[in-house]
Amino acid sequence: MSTALHNLVNQPYKHGFVTDIETEAVAKGLSEAVIRLISEKKEEPEWLLEFRLEAYRHWLTMEDPGWANVSHPPIDFQDIIYFAQPKPKKQLNSLDDVDPELRRTFEKLGVPLHEQKLMTGVAVDVIFDSVSVTTTYKAKLAEIGIIFCSFSEAVREHPELVKQYLGSVVPTGDNFYAALNSAVFTDGSFCYIPKGTKCPMDLSTYFRINTEGSGQFERTLIIAEEGSSVCYLEGCTAPQFDTNQLHAAVVELVALDNADIKYSTVQNWYAGDENGKGGIYNFVTKRGLCKGVNSKISWTQVETGSAITWKYPSCVLLGDNSTGEFYSVALTNHLQQADTGTKMIHIGKNTRSKIIAKGISAGRSNNSYRGLVKVGSRATGARNYSQCDSMLIGDRCVANTFPTIDVQNTTATIEHEASTSKIGEDQMFFFAQRGIGSEEAISMIINGFCKDVFVHLPMEFAVEATKLLGLKLEGSVG
Amino acid sequence: MINKASKVLLEVKNLKAEVGGVEILKGVDLTVRAGEVHAIMGINGSGKSTFSKVLAGHPDYTVTGGQASFEGQDLFSLEPEQRARAGIFLAFQYPVEIPGVSNSALLRLAYNTLQTERGLEELDPLEFDDLIQEKIKVVEMDPSFLGRSVNEGFSGGEKKRNEILQMAVLAPKLAILDETDSGLDIDALRIVAKGVNSLLSSDNAVVMVTHYQRLLNYIVPDYVHVMDGGRIVRTGGKELALELEARGYDWLRAAA
Numbered sequence: 001m002s003t004a005l006h007n008l009v010n011q012p013y014k015h016g017f018v019t020d021i022e023t024e025a026v027a028k029g030l031s032e033a034v035i036r037l038i039s040e041k042k043e044e045p046e047w048l049l050e051f052r053l054e055a056y057r058h059w060l061t062m063e064d065p066g067w068a069n070v071s072h073p074p075i076d077f078q079d080i081i082y083f084a085q086p087k088p089k090k091q092l093n094s095l096d097d098v099d100p101e102l103r104r105t106f107e108k109l110g111v112p113l114h115e116q117k118l119m120t121g122v123a124v125d126v127i128f129d130s131v132s133v134t135t136t137y138k139a140k141l142a143e144i145g146i147i148f149c150s151f152s153e154a155v156r157e158h159p160e161l162v163k164q165y166l167g168s169v170v171p172t173g174d175n176f177y178a179a180l181n182s183a184v185f186t187d188g189s190f191c192y193i194p195k196g197t198k199c200p201m202d203l204s205t206y207f208r209i210n211t212e213g214s215g216q217f218e219r220t221l222i223i224a225e226e227g228s229s230v231c232y233l234e235g236c237t238a239p240q241f242d243t244n245q246l247h248a249a250v251v252e253l254v255a256l257d258n259a260d261i262k263y264s265t266v267q268n269w270y271a272g273d274e275n276g277k278g279g280i281y282n283f284v285t286k287r288g289l290c291k292g293v294n295s296k297i298s299w300t301q302v303e304t305g306s307a308i309t310w311k312y313p314s315c316v317l318l319g320d321n322s323t324g325e326f327y328s329v330a331l332t333n334h335l336q337q338a339d340t341g342t343k344m345i346h347i348g349k350n351t352r353s354k355i356i357a358k359g360i361s362a363g364r365s366n367n368s369y370r371g372l373v374k375v376g377s378r379a380t381g382a383r384n385y386s387q388c389d390s391m392l393i394g395d396r397c398v399a400n401t402f403p404t405i406d407v408q409n410t411t412a413t414i415e416h417e418a419s420t421s422k423i424g425e426d427q428m429f430f431f432a433q434r435g436i437g438s439e440e441a442i443s444m445i446i447n448g449f450c451k452d453v454f455v456h457l458p459m460e461f462a463v464e465a466t467k468l469l470g471l472k473l474e475g476s477v478g
Numbered sequence: 479m480i481n482k483a484s485k486v487l488l489e490v491k492n493l494k495a496e497v498g499g500v501e502i503l504k505g506v507d508l509t510v511r512a513g514e515v516h517a518i519m520g521i522n523g524s525g526k527s528t529f530s531k532v533l534a535g536h537p538d539y540t541v542t543g544g545q546a547s548f549e550g551q552d553l554f555s556l557e558p559e560q561r562a563r564a565g566i567f568l569a570f571q572y573p574v575e576i577p578g579v580s581n582s583a584l585l586r587l588a589y590n591t592l593q594t595e596r597g598l599e600e601l602d603p604l605e606f607d608d609l610i611q612e613k614i615k616v617v618e619m620d621p622s623f624l625g626r627s628v629n630e631g632f633s634g635g636e637k638k639r640n641e642i643l644q645m646a647v648l649a650p651k652l653a654i655l656d657e658t659d660s661g662l663d664i665d666a667l668r669i670v671a672k673g674v675n676s677l678l679s680s681d682n683a684v685v686m687v688t689h690y691q692r693l694l695n696y697i698v699p700d701y702v703h704v705m706d707g708g709r710i711v712r713t714g715g716k717e718l719a720l721e722l723e724a725r726g727y728d729w730l731r732a733a734a
Contacts, residue, residue: 427574429558430570431559432562436559436584444584445576448576450578451578
């Protein structure tokens with residue numbers, strides 16, 4: 001690998017700083033007592049504690065799944081801090097009350113907390129370690145009936161909605177990490193779009209893990225009532241620690257009749273150093289339920305960070321004529337591992353789904369696409385189109401594709417396309433010989449490779465994603 | 479066309495280079511003036527392709543001795559992309575495929591990079607399209623090739639024509655054609671040669687690396703150099719190529 005290519009892929013992580021802020025943490029370890037303590041600290045209702053305990057008891061009977069194409073030493077679940085929060089100085093009433101140190105952190109990360117400075121028209125919920133720090137634009141959204149707040153606040157203010165939908169898409173015992181999350185989740189975002197309302201601005205959550213040794217277990221629940229629509233963005237970063245941190249989130253989306261949810265993620269958790277030391281284990285369950293007729297859920301993800309990424313944002317297409325989409329770019333470098341993809345479960349009639357997955361592997365990384373397209377026996381007229389493309393940069397990385405197709409209805413139409421390409425020294429020399437420098441060449445290749453996905457990102461996210469991928473790849477080709 | 483008064487573009491003196499610790503070039507001398515067409519011939523492994531890659535700055539090759547200058551500037555102090563921007567163009571023997579990057583996007587970026595280098599205005603996509611529509615006529619290429627990914631799914635002949643299209647757009651001062659004729663059928667060869675001929679002027683020069691005399695029927699060289707064992711062992715006019723064709727390379731070796 002030439003120096004130019006090497007430098008290009010190996011840009012240092014820019015969000016690796018730690019904020020010096022007093023945090024209040026529950027001692028390491030997991031037990032019923034810890035769960036009761038979390039629930040108590042959050043002044044939760046009895047039913048939610050029961051939800052947690054049921055999940056915990058289920059989790060105890062489960063085993064860490066071994067089927068993903070990733071490897072890591074066993075996780076010691078007793079060595080994780082399950083609850084950490086910035087020590088509140090007083091009740092937060094306005095943005096001015098946010099700890100200045102915390103505010104500086106988010107300014108460094110480019111998250112706009114100041115509504116008056118907010119030119120982009122994005123409402124932001126910020127999750128720092130375990131708790132939601134602030135939600136901007138809340139009042140303005142409330143005027144048209146949109147609820148956008150931290151999960152804790154939703155439990156306090158809108159318990160009936162939370163109770164109705166929590167766990168309705170991802171049941172507590174769905175899988176090992178979803179069960180763990182259900183037991184110990186601390187905060188997250190909640191969003192409710194009332195009937196017939198088009199959310200006038202993009203809603204955004206920004207996640208940050210700060211405390212060393214803490215896990216992050218957030219819960220996101222988005223409900224789009226009949227005929228409503230919302231576009232939701234999620235960004236993530238973490239400081240640079242030598243130890244691995246666990247991030248096990250659950251995201252549930254519910255779209256009722258004619259509703260439309262678009263969920264976009266740019267994941268830039270700390271990936272560990274070039275020798276694979278440290279980094280986030282990102283074990284996330286994301287699932288959307290197209291409950292109503294003509295409903296639509298669209299996932300777009302750009303996965304660049306994490307030591308290990310293990311997630312399959314999925315769509316359950318229950319309503320007739322509902323649509324599920326998955327657009328993904330997963331980039332791995334150094335010793336990163338990613339096993340990511342989607343599941344499209346066709347249950348209703350004339351349901352359709354589309355999967356565009358792009359994997360980019362560099363360094364000695366391992367990048368797998370894993371997907372399931374399932375058409376149930378009653379899903380007459382179901383259609384799926386899948387396209388899985390892999391790009392290898394250099395000659396020490398690995399790309400895998402594990403597509404599963406399970407069709408139980410003869411009227412279904414399923415298409416699957418796949419390709420593998422390789423970028424090496426010869427391509428980079430070709431660009432150089434045409435006068436194009438390595439950074440521009442990489443960005444051109446990446447943009448070309450990912451354009452089918454990038455067009456589905458909101459504008460500012462697309463720009464960020466392009467830059468991010470360029471940075472992550474700096475020095476890896478040539 | 480030979481004109482001893484015209485400007486020296488490339489001057490190579492006693493150039494030595496190795497790849498993977500093996501010396502391939504063992505002292506190459508060559509002077510190329512504006513307006514000239516040179517052919518470098520020789521058997522496989524004689525160092526012809528290495529010579530062209532070393533001039534373009536391929537990272538696999540290490541220069542171990544000698545000098546090379548381009549318009550008076552030390553060539554080896556320039557990165558590959560700087561050499562390209564200075565006006566050196568290499569038409570590749572094996573053009574690479576670039577999935578996802580369209581031919582027109584690549585050409586426009588390369589063209590605009592050069593424009594910037596020369597202190598000229600960049601062209602927007604519409605203006606560039608006017609330019610490119612003219613240029614593709616040079617190589618008789620269907621406009622649909624512009625929207626396709628660079629060389630992806632192209633036949634061998636199409637790839638070579640695509641190289642000449644890039645040459646036409648970038649209008650280099652010195653074009654090095656590395657076995658551009660290999661693998662071409664006679665029609666493609668004629669199109670490629672016609673394209674190259676139409677780009678020749680008194681301000682630029684072409685160095686063709688080739689095995690065969692065949693190409694030289696279409697692009698007539700002012701000089702023919704024979705390379706053997708990493709050196710240019712013989713230089714003559716176009717008749718030297720005919721003699722080689724008739725008598726083979728062994729004849730030269732025996733003579734030496």
